[in-house]
Amino acid sequence: MSMLPATINFGHRAQALRPFGGRLSRLIGIRRMVVCAGLLVLALGFGLLTLASGDFPVPLGDVLRVLVGQAEPSVQMVVVEWRLPRVALALLLGAALGLSGAIFQSITRNPLGSPDIIGFEAGAYTGALLVMVAMGGGYLMVAGGALVGGLITAALVYGLAWRRGVQGFRLIIVGIGVSAMLTALNKFMLLRAQLEVAMSAAMWDAGSLNGLGLDRLLIAALLLLVLIPASLLLARPMAQLEMGDDAASALGISAERTRVLLMVLGVALIATVTATAGPIGFVALVAPQLARRLTRAAGVALLPSAAMGALLLVAADYLAQRAFAPTQLPVGVVTISLGGMYFAWLLVAEARRQ
């Protein structure tokens, strides 16, 4: 393995790695790696904390013993069957939200271009609601409805914003309009639905991980274990696309095809989250920007955004469970407060800069 120091001054620490006699080569940004690892450790730490706390507290040592399979059956049941699916879902869904946000912020080249702002999440929710209200379908059908709803909304927003290609800012404005109309439609459906359907749909409206079990986790994990790696594979073409269609095409990228592929993946990610836990706001918006500030990278990056999303959601869910215990808040309420703080901080930062 050759470990030559990079001879180019990149303005940040970078390390060229060329193992296997140069058959594999990578340029590793040190700061980015450290940030990703740090976020992951923190996210797992919050996960352990969530596994340990609740109506039936389990000492952290016991939690670790459970995870290696050496604990009493009762403790085993509390940690693995009651709490583990929820923690795993928080990590996975959080990563999906971070990725989805990063994809759309990159495509629109705008920090506001995240799926919860430009209507794709509302559209996925509309699709899910339609399935629930009209057909009373199970989780898989709801997930399918969310995906179709999200894709139709994306096609609609993209089509309405199209004028010899799509420009980021126009897409956001159109998306905000479509989002408002869909939110009205969603409220209307909740009001007109039968009481019990409306009750369960409304519980879900705020975005919550309460009571999600192993069955949900398995399906969501299966979907996300395809979608997340597929998105990460597109990280490099996505970065090239940020330089504009002409420059990207001149470097050998089919701009339109790459963009459509990215959008489909981004919608599928947000639809999976929405079908599993309802619309969870602001994680997709905030995670890529926070990750960017920590890594000091150019443009939004997928891997750090995913790690930040996982940390944000698992931490928010811990707060949702513990802040007013024994009352359980929907995690969506916590992420909305998080979003509020993010905007306040942005305003202060902007004001200071001027």
Added chain:
Amino acid sequence: MDNSVPHSRLHADDVTIGYDRQVISSNLSVAIPDGSFTVIVGANACGKSTLLRALARLIKPSAGQIVLDGKAISDYPAREVARRLGLLPQSSIAPDGITVADLVARGRYPHQSFLQQWSDADEAAVIAAMEATHITALSHRRVDELSGGQRQRVWIAMVLAQETPLLLLDEPTTYLDITHQIELMELLRVLNQRDGKTVTAVLHDLNQACRYGTHLIAMRNGAVVAEGAPREIMTAELVEAVFGLACVIIEDPIAHTPLVIPRGAPTPVAGV
């Protein structure tokens, strides 16, 4: 191969090009002579940038074809084209906060694969591209804090890192002051003469076109009006025909190439 015309790796054969349903050029045939510094000139909206974009495969002709190395350019995989032909578009966006070396390194994309993302060749090409454009000392700086002239050199370095034998540039001197314009033209000449690259640029300045270009293509209303060496084709009649500008042509006292002097208003305005 016809021996009477110089060999050309890149040419347009009887193409019809435009945007949506608006045709800019029809039945246009143009060849970029190998090893030349070709400059495309013409009035605004005469179709010169459209031609360049078609040559770079950014737009697809609705009829005819662009031929690269004997084969229709549309038959190549996109990456293969990008290994033979580099393009500096009129406007590119530097990702927020990117450093010079990171941006130049992006030019290596067509040479990289899933396994190979930073080979010795990549590193060597980026170092050479930054040397050639004199930006090595800037490599750690953020692109958004550079001056316009420096930034344009960074973009050119990115295209050079692509290591293509053919180089297309769409109005590369726009927004540059005169010093940086000349600096850039000198750089392009070095790339053409020392490194043997075939350079094709769309330019507005006729005098720079005559001084640095070895082959001129003058366009009007989507068609080629004249092409050849500047000394042979640049006449007052041609400028009149292409730009509708009355002028005299004298010899550039330094480079001995044609120099276009506009006649302007027939009499000086009184009181000025």
